[in-house]
Amino acid sequence: MICSNCAEPAGSIICPECKIEDVGSIETSYCSEQCRSEDQPNHQLICHDRKKLGRAVAALSEIWDNFCRETYTSKYRLTRIDGKFIFLVPRTELGDTCPLMGHPVFYPFPGSIVPQGLGLVAENAVLYYNMCVDSLSTGLPLIKALLERNVQPKDPALQVVGNDEIEDVDHAVLYIKLHSNEEFAMDLTGAQYGWKEKLYTWNNFERYRGTVRYVLDLGASRQFTSLLMEGHPINSVPRSGCDIRRAISQEVARGIVEFLQHHHITVDEVMEDPSFSRQYSDLVMRAKETITKSIEDLVIRSGVGRMCLMFEGGVSKPVVVRSEELARRLVSVWFTQEEVEACQGRFEELKTEMQHRLYEEEV
Structure with a gap:
């Protein structure tokens, strides 16, 4: 570390107000108290903005983690770990039965996706695999003045691999x-490479994490x-998984706005002032509750978002149910857990029976 004031090697003197250590490792260091005092006028704005950013990223990270776990739609499951490589294969054992039972398009995570005992690092690597672009398209409106940049990761601690092929990422x-x-x-999704940090200075990110390939406008x-x-x-x-997840994320954003209006506070106040710590925690909890309630209302109560089989040309x-009317019609078509277990893996028989049920429902 170098002194923020004179650029000489820094000592142990830091600004405690804007030190970030939960979602990253960022601090302002000084070589002496004199340098710290001299830098104070310049540091005030930096300190003010950095505190808000650290708390905002921590909130986003916690909300996004909960969102991904509750709305997991990836087609993969973990099959083996070889050194720093985590190999995935399509989760066919889930895909065969879930449409027969009208299972929601969201799968329980980690469930059978990640075997027990492998730890949170492997679990998060699978959870966030191929999710970086998705994290940028959810539109959570807590961070302003952002650009999207595409980078090529440097020296990932982990690399998640689909279809047993190791590729550039x-x-x-x-x-x-x-x-x-x-x-x-x-x-927000660096955990797929084994990185625990969520926030970096841009120079450190380019130096240690990624080489910038191109820059995109926000929203691209x-x-x-x-x-x-x-x-x-x-x-x-x-497409259904994408549409439903977007609808839920918009509901989360709407819930956050309503929370702030109800308490007559702004996002800046919550993120900047430690005296708003209770409101900060309540805001994050409100977002999580909105995710759960949205899934219950949309998928469980209305049936929209549940899966079924479509038969065409044998x-x-x-497919995914997109209307409540169709969901009501399919209640008598879907199999129960007991019916599936009684069939002892004879999926073709179940598919044939479902085709008969669908035909009878149409008649």
């Missing part, structure tokens, strides 16, 4: 420039995802 993070002109990188990732999803049928698993494929 791209990664996307948020670039943040504060009023103090300090630049930061916010990386959301537009890209929308265009990609337009290539899928509206009731397909990928071929079956999983």
